[in-house]
Amino acid sequence: MTGEPGSRQTRPGLVHSLMDRFGHLVKELSKFATVGGFAFLVDFALFNYLIGPQGVEQITAKTISTVIAATFAFLGNRFWTWRHRQRSNPAREYALFFFFNAVGLGIAVACLAISHYGLGSIWPAVFQTRLADNLASFVVGTGLGTLFRFWSYRRFVFVDAGTPTAAEAGPDRSA
DSSP, X not given: OTTXXXXXXXXXXXXXXXXXXXXXXXXXXXXXXXXXXXXXXXXXXXXXXXXXXXXXXXXXXXXXXXXXXXXXXXXHIIIIITTTSXXXXXXXXXXXXXXHHHHHHHHHHHHHHXXXXXXXXXOHHHHSSHHXXXXXXXXXXXXXXXXXXXHHIIIIISOOSOOOOHHHHOSOTTO
């Protein structure tokens, strides 16, 4: 019934509708991933530099590297990923961004602490190694933290100017 002349929405209309609805999300996610990729490299390089030649303790090094990478990510996300969104009070955006980043940092640090100190107390030869620290922090912790950050930034920090509801959009134009 979908393709019949009198039907409410044709297949091409449905595909077009889906692209209109989710195309911007794919674009935002791609930009977010690019900014995040660069921030990840900053975080990774700085963390390994701090725990290596500098001899900084793992949790302290992770905290320092994440704060610096987060500053880079804030600028990239505000001025590139979500530049099309309405700007609110910059202090509000910055504060919320770093609050949610702190939660993301907590997720990464918790993964690192569980691995290094929790599992490492049972199997130190496996879980108290640089490889284990990097896997716990950057693969597990960053993966979980990234999902949380994308959702929270999009929902609370870089708010949309407003997507009209179906009632506000007016009558169905595909009919």
